[in-house]
Amino acid sequence: MKLYKNYPVPSDRMGLLWTLSGIKDLVLVEFGPEGTTRYLLESLKYFGEEANAKIFTTMMDEDVVIMGNAERLRKTLVEVDEMYSPEYIFVVESSVGAVIGMDIEGLCREFQQSVKAKLLSVKGGGLSGIWTTGVEEALSMLAEIAEEKISEKENYNILGCCADELNHKAEADAITAMMEKAFALKVNCILSASASIEDCKKMGKSALNVVLRKEALPAAQTLEKKFGTPYVYGRPYGLDGTQSWLEEMEEKLGREGNWKAVNVEMEALRSLILQLKQKIEHGAVRKLVISGHSETVKGLTAFASLELGLPVLYLKSAWSAPKEEAAVTEEEYRHLLEESGTFVLVDGLHSRLADEKRRIQTAHPILEGITVPQPGLMGIKGAAYIVRKLIDL
């Protein structure tokens, strides 16, 4: 066991709730202490977000913990059911419930007859891994509620665009703009940044699922099994990365994209990259330090090293996969910031140490005075933003 300077890695419970909280009209009841639900809402604020879902807590006292009295859960469910008449109520267990072995599935079966809404039990006690486990579970649950018997295939879904990632809505905007330009396709459902329960139910009428993170793969596979919808997994970072991503779309959709429209932007990016390469040759930009979610790090590293020819050093953060080993230590990071030609694409906490000219933020938290508005980093426009920042270093 090692001691880390970074914030603790969030638990499965947080990933689950961050993901579900993005769905409009979703009704969620947490069977747990008030403070844990409060913490969820507070944590969303650090992401610059508010819950789209309606979130309730039963609150919990010794009567629940010691005696296992679940009557307050039943009462809460009845009240919420009468007040909002939702189609589903997601009933989430808390850490305390998980510790004492509260039978959340059994309770949902027992209380089902007391309410009209369908009760969906969610295990999320915070004891089963890191936040990505919870993200995966939440996305899978949402895919399960997609209804059968929808034959139209007129648009696409984005899966895995969730509140745990910085600027996730801007990234979705970049993708929807590209998809419209290249394929004249409109987005149906963005899981879970911009969707309602009704949108989730209609996910089956899409021609394609665009999967942005591996946690969304089980959801994509469920939709493929249920509706035969193909999916493309990956992120469009950089010029070549975006081109190959679009080519994969073409293959899955079985038709050519409108390259004429896309190429205008690609040419402009190509010329910016040439400009940057001259600066790199002159030593104005020497190396990059990257931290953040593993798929962001992977995509940006490929762009920087393969397309720009820049050396990349990896820095661990609270959003890194647990088994990843850092290439630079915290101390080395500080030294690197003192060197000219170092540019960082890092999480909020590490952003604090670099001046605005030499940094792009890749991951939460949003910090007042540090985090600045920026576009999504995916796609042609995202790549152009990164390249311009590097040129200006």
Place this chain on the structure above:
Amino acid sequence: MKKIAIYGKGGIGKSTTVANVSAALSREGIRVMQIGCDPKSDSTVNLTGGQRIPTVLDVIREKGEKTKLEDITFEGSFQVICVEAGGPMPGTGCAGRGIIAAFEKLEELRAYEIYRPDIILYDVLGDVVCGGFAMPIRNGYADRVCVVTSGEMMSLYAAGNIASAVRSYGARGYAEMGGLILNKKGIEGEEEIVRKAADEMETTVLFTVERDQTVQKAEAVHKTVVEAFPESRQAEAYRSLAFKLLEE
């Protein structure tokens, strides 16, 4: 104030032993508080004429912050102060947390300062299954832990677990092992078996209680042997054990 926790496998005779020890000491004018730490809440039933007393947890559920000390403490035979922690229905909730909550309530209501017992006897459920059931061992609640056992394998196995729990807390300065109390079941070579087991647990056999029908006869009238048959050999045995515990 002496504080002794009595553990042992379920059904081995802990409550019978503890209630008789309480009665024997109390009869001699020693102020005794007996705290049942078992969700079954039957530790003190033979000190209260078969009447089950309200448990701490039940009273907290009903009265919450308005709970008073007199709501959860009851005077039994020979003025033994009887308390039952209580707990959830089998298969629900968290009995261990229940013990913790009950102990916290007793402290909050200053039960020990107000009654100032000479000895507190904690009668604890079968095995140290989780942190809650280790409460009597921890945090200065008990000074010594005694384990009631017979010569049967499962009973000794439970005793071994309890002894190891006590040892594991040793570095924190909590309760020490006070020895085994052999409650004989009449199996062959029982005393020798238990003595060897005690050696392995690095403890001793503190006392041996012979098997005797007066126990069942007393329980049939919801009394301790000490109360129902004070002149019996068994009552004398419990008196000896009681004073041994007091003096140790």
